[in-house]
Amino acid sequence: MSEIRTDLSELEPVFAEIENVPENLISALQKAQEIYGWLPKEVMYRIGEKLGVKPAKVIGVATFYSQFRLEPMGKYLVMVCGGTACHVGGSEKIAAVVSEYLGTENGKTTADGIFTLEKVACLGCCSLAPVMMINGEVYGNLTSEKAVEILRNLREKEAEK
Numbered sequence: 409m410s411e412i413r414t415d416l417s418e419l420e421p422v423f424a425e426i427e428n429v430p431e432n433l434i435s436a437l438q439k440a441q442e443i444y445g446w447l448p449k450e451v452m453y454r455i456g457e458k459l460g461v462k463p464a465k466v467i468g469v470a471t472f473y474s475q476f477r478l479e480p481m482g483k484y485l486v487m488v489c490g491g492t493a494c495h496v497g498g499s500e501k502i503a504a505v506v507s508e509y510l511g512t513e514n515g516k517t518t519a520d521g522i523f524t525l526e527k528v529a530c531l532g533c534c535s536l537a538p539v540m541m542i543n544g545e546v547y548g549n550l551t552s553e554k555a556v557e558i559l560r561n562l563r564e565k566e567a568e569k
């Protein structure tokens with residue numbers, strides 16, 4: 409995925425809050441991710457510069473915690489629930505099939521930038537387990553076949569554009 413230009417001035421409100429305290433690194437990264445949707449390298453470097461934290465340390469922290477996204481999100485965020493109810497309902501197999509169909513892994517975006525796959529904990533609609541959520545829309549009582557059909561429809565819709 410190609411690097412995109414990022415408007416670093418959007419970080420100013422974050423800097424006002426974190427007050428140049430190195431211990432606020434994680435909180436700064438979280439806030440930056442809320443703004444940009446992910447953590448571009450130049451954003452991480454700027455945060456490090458502001459907090460007096462070396463770039464390698466900033467990158468180290470960002471890569472250590474799975475909450476941080478190091479590449480842009482796809483147009484569709486596909487969240488496959490791995491919570492208990494969904495797990496009992498076969499979510500592991502569904503996640504594997506979805507991953508294979510999309511050709512990407514958990515936390516990654518497809519090469520065409522259309523789908524980001526994320527395995528998540530309980531999505532809060534266990535009565536519909538197993539569940540997948542795409543851009544906020546819930547798909548319940550899922551099977552692997554149903555999940556692939558939903559994704560195929562979205563793929564076709566995108567291909568028509």
Ligand code: FES
Pocket residue numbers: 489490491492493494495529530531532533534535537538539
């Ligand atoms: S366990 Fe999947 S929605 Fe609750």
